[in-house]
Amino acid sequence: MLLDNSSAMISAWPDKKLRPGKIFLILLIFCQPCLDILSFALAVHGYGNAVSTLLRGSIMLLLVGGGLYFAPDRRYRLVALCIDIGCVVFWLVHFWIGRLSGITAVTADLANYLKLAQLPVATVCLINLFGGERRVLRRIFWRCAAGVFGLICLLDLIALLSGSFCYTYVDLHHGLLGWYQNANAQSNILAVLYPLTLYALFRAADDALASNCCGGKLQQLLCRPSCFALCFGAVTLAGGLRLFFFGTRVTFYSLPATAAAMLLSLLGYYFYLRTRAKVARRGGVGEEVCCGATTTARRQSGINLLKIVVICPILMAVLAVSFKSYSPMQQMREQDFAIASSAAQNMIKNLPRLDGKKHEYSLEDLRPLYEFYMPSIVKEFGLREVVTAYNSSTDFTVLRNVRTQKIHFAALRLAQSPAALRWTGLNFATMSVPWEDGSYDLESDAQALYYYNGYIGVTLFLLGLLCLVIMLGKHIRRVGSRKFWQNHEILIAGYGVALLLAAALVGGSVLRRPSVSIYLAALLAIVWCDLVESSSAAGGGCRLSD
Incomplete structure (x- = not known):
């Protein structure tokens, strides 16, 4: 909910003091897509990722310094310092235990x-x-x-028109990725920026109504439902099409998820405005005229804006689901399954004993099948260990799944490591084999959190989420469920957090991708600050106040 009075806030906090924070925030957010494209360009020209890694490290140092510089008082500064030191101490313990186990790799x-x-x-x-x-x-x-979402869409359009874009699925030529290296990370970015963009546009119109539509021409245009509907509909359609043609499950299913989130997040605010408008008409109050519009008329305009904000994402979601069979995601899955099925049938023909009639196979029966799909894993850990990990499966959809192979690789590596590493995690260098390029780096962030950081890392992460959940429960109890559902800012931010955490659990490329985790950090910070300030917000109203 837009509870703050911006003009009063700026007068209480001079713009000169806000300027460093504005510059810091704008540079922090807008540099993310620029660094991603820089990494792509350097990789294409064979320069590696040393420059982009150095720049990412510089941003990390700026975040550490920013946490100390922008702290409102000594207590916040102490908390920031403790978290920074805690991160350093944990890695030192993690590295020290790994060193005792004979693992000395540092850089990776x-x-x-x-x-x-x-x-x-x-x-x-x-x-x-x-x-x-x-x-x-x-x-x-x-x-x-x-702004970042618009910049990304513009650059993707340039890449498409120039013919220099990359496919999301390179081998199958499906999906429009753009100038980026990691498809999963970019899909998470687009999926979370889409609802944030729609909400930002709604907030701009809500701010215009809150200022009595007495601002500039842009504010006056946003106050008109017809102009706002045209602008909001165009943004919804353009953003929805970008997600649809990207081709991943995250981007596709985020369209109906965003429609549901916008509906649930703004429903409480909608009923609040309806109730206030009815009370004003019944009591004969609230008819002050400002800039040619009464308060009741502005409330009705706000209700019309909310209808537009809810209906447009729903229509986009219905459109996407209706044309699902034409989506790059569905076409890729069908083509990939056909190719894999054909390869598996050829394999089974060459192995007559794996004809589906026999339910128990010897290791020698399974050797050709497992060495065909995962030769390096069999060579590293032995056939017996790998077959045991897969429960002697002969299902080609399971055996050829790269994500599953990486999980089993990590599990087998941890099983061969000292027990102490279960508490602090594996060294990243152990997730590769010397005779093969690349590594078996885990894709799912949930798996990576455990295997790279151990029980201690998982516990610390869950404790942070638990603190947020406890504060959320206290907030709802303090302000009541009705006022909680009127606070659309915290609801939209909460949806963004839930979306990214779900993507981290299912697909990955969230917690360990700085260009994605920065949005998760910002949304967590907004939710946290709203919850901390719940005592002062409990008695507040909505932006379309009396």
């Missing part, structure tokens, strides 16, 4: 750890940035998110 393991450590460091930095009298910077974040 440290780089992998810093990607994950950015989330807590960035979260505490943005909590300090958004807290207190800098609440107005949260509004700037929504606008930055919308």
Whole structure:
């Protein structure tokens, strides 16, 4: 909910003091797609990722410094310092235990750890940035998110028109990726920026109504339902088509998820405005005229805006689901299954004993099948261990799944390692074999969190989420469920957090991708700050006040 009075806030907190925070936030958000494209360009020209890694490390240092500089008081600064030191201490313990186990690789393991450590460091930095009298910077974040989404779509259009874009699925030539290396990470970025962009546009119109439509021409246009419907519909359609043609499950299913989230997040605010309008008409109050519009008329305009904000994403979701069979995601799955099925049938023909009639096979019966799908894993751990891990499966859809192969590789590696590593995690360098390029780096962030950081890392992560859930419960109990459902800012931010955590659990490329985790950190910071300020917000109203 837009509870803050921006003009009063700016007068209480001079713009000169807000300027460093504005610059820091804008640069932090807008540099993310630029660094992703830079990494892609360097990789295409064979320069590696040393430059982009150095720049990412510089951003990490800026986040550490920003958490200390923007802290509103000594207590917040102490918390930020403790979290930063805690991240350093945990990695030192992790590396020391690995060194005692004979693992001395530093560079790759440290780089992998810093990607994950950015989330807590960035979260505490943005909590300090958004807290207190800098609440107005949260509004700037929504606008930055919308600007980044527009920038990404514009660059993707240029890549498409110039013919220099990459496919999401390179081998099958499906999906429009753009100038990016990691398809999963980019799909998560688009999926979370899409609802944030729609919400930012709604907030701009809501701000215009709150200022009595007495601002510039842009504010006056946003106050008109017809102009707002045209603008919002165009953004919804363009963003929805970008997600549809990207071709991943995350981008496709985020369309109906966003429609449901916009409906649930704004439903409480809608009924609030309806109730206030009825009370005003019944009591004969609230008819002050400002800029040619009464308060009741502005409330009705707000209700019309909410209808547009809810209906457009729903129509886009219905359109996407209706044409699902034409989506790159569905076409890729059908083509991939056909290719894999053909390869499996040829394999079974060459192995007559694997004809489906026999239910128990010897190791020698299974050797050709397992060596065909995962030769390096069989060579590293032995056929018996691998077959046991797969429960002697002969299902080609299971055996050829690269994600499953990486999980079994990590499990077998951890089983061969000392027991102490279960508490602090494996060294990243152990996830590769010397005779093969690349590594078996885990794709799912949930699996990576455990295997790379152990029981201690998982516990610390879950404790952070538990603190947020406890604060959410206290907030609902303090303000009541009705006012909670009127606070659409915290609901949209909460949806973004849930979306990214679900993507991390199912697909990955969230917690260990700095360009994705920065949005998760910002949304967590917004939710946290809203919950901390719930006592003052409990007595507040909505933006379309009396």
